[in-house]
Amino acid sequence: MAQRQPMMTEDCETTCFGTEQDLACVKEEMIDDQAAASMADWFKAFSDPTRIRIVSALLQRELCVHDLTVLLDMGQSAVSHQLRSLRNMRIVKRRKQGKTVFYSLDDAHIEQIFLQTLQHIGHE
Amino acid sequence: MAQRQPMMTEDCETTCFGTEQDLACVKEEMIDDQAAASMADWFKAFSDPTRIRIVSALLQRELCVHDLTVLLDMGQSAVSHQLRSLRNMRIVKRRKQGKTVFYSLDDAHIEQIFLQTLQHIGHE
DNA sequence: CTAACATATGAGCAATCATTCATATGTTCA
DNA sequence: TGAACATATGAATGATTGCTCATATGTTAG
Numbered sequence: 001m002a003q004r005q006p007m008m009t010e011d012c013e014t015t016c017f018g019t020e021q022d023l024a025c026v027k028e029e030m031i032d033d034q035a036a037a038s039m040a041d042w043f044k045a046f047s048d049p050t051r052i053r054i055v056s057a058l059l060q061r062e063l064c065v066h067d068l069t070v071l072l073d074m075g076q077s078a079v080s081h082q083l084r085s086l087r088n089m090r091i092v093k094r095r096k097q098g099k100t101v102f103y104s105l106d107d108a109h110i111e112q113i114f115l116q117t118l119q120h121i122g123h124e
Numbered sequence: 125m126a127q128r129q130p131m132m133t134e135d136c137e138t139t140c141f142g143t144e145q146d147l148a149c150v151k152e153e154m155i156d157d158q159a160a161a162s163m164a165d166w167f168k169a170f171s172d173p174t175r176i177r178i179v180s181a182l183l184q185r186e187l188c189v190h191d192l193t194v195l196l197d198m199g200q201s202a203v204s205h206q207l208r209s210l211r212n213m214r215i216v217k218r219r220k221q222g223k224t225v226f227y228s229l230d231d232a233h234i235e236q237i238f239l240q241t242l243q244h245i246g247h248e
Numbered sequence: 249c250t251a252a253c254a255t256a257t258g259a260g261c262a263a264t265c266a267t268t269c270a271t272a273t274g275t276t277c278a
Numbered sequence: 279t280g281a282a283c284a285t286a287t288g289a290a291t292g293a294t295t296g297c298t299c300a301t302a303t304g305t306t307a308g
Binding site for chain 2: 023026027029030031033035036037038039040041042043044045046047048049051052053056057060061063067070071109113116117118120121
Binding site: 188189190200201203204205207208220222223224225 | 253255256257
């Protein structure tokens with residue numbers, strides 16, 4: 001625990017390869033905290049099976065909430081909650097028509113990201 | 125709550141656009157549950173700022189655990205725990221050299237995914 | 249062998265999350 | 279207006295997560 005302080009000075013040049021300068025250089029190129037948080041949030045939006053399935057359905061066409069509950073075989077409230085977070089992340093948008101609310105994708109890149117990831121997962 | 129049963133039969137053709145057949149067709153094309161879970165897990169691996177920062181550092185070069193703790197300004201245990209989950213997801217691999225363990229990326233696609241996402245987040 | 253070091257890991261804890269339940273809002277139809 | 283419907287939302291709850299603390303494992307030097 002108290003080994004952190006002495007490490008910074010000299011040891012690092014001997015134990016790990018690279019000098020302090022090299023480390024500083026890596027730090028310079030690293031993503032900043034805010035960007036890291038944004039990026040994590042973006043991935044987090046897709047980090048749940050229910051949301052993945054919703055996006056997968058909406059990739060095919062616009063759908064109302066009820067149809068999504070049927071497709072996902074889930075309660076209306078659960079679907080609605082997830083749609084809200086997808087909406088907050090600007091992944092999904094809504095269109096109201098009478099009593100019904102239709103949801104569709106709000107981001108042109110999603111299909112590409114989706115297919116790319118599917119392919120990546122595919123060969124495992 | 126009890127409105128789900130009657131919905132399935134006729135209402136859907138009137139309230140939401142599309143017939144039951146159309147819905148069945150969407151369901152057919154939807155991602156299956158297992159693939160949805162895999163995909164969610166993959167995204168989950170990148171859904172935390174600490175892991176994003178680790179990957180960001182490793183994108184530049186191989187690094188030992190200690191150097192990562194310095195770069196991230198975090199406790200050794202926290203970094204080690206996150207490295208383990210990245211390792212379990214095959215995002216990161218390790219190479220042992222004496223006392224030191226060096227980590228590096230284990231997936232060629234990560235840089236592409238990373239840059240693509242950064243670009244996506246960028247214009248907001 | 250022992251001491252110092254580098255990393256890994258299990259338990260505990262606070263925070264976040266996904267779902268359910270109950271209810272609210274808003275729309276259409278009679 | 280009132281009833282039925284479609285969706286949204288707040289509270290409660292169980293599960294998961296990310297971190298800390300303490301300690302274990304493994305390595306090297308003396």
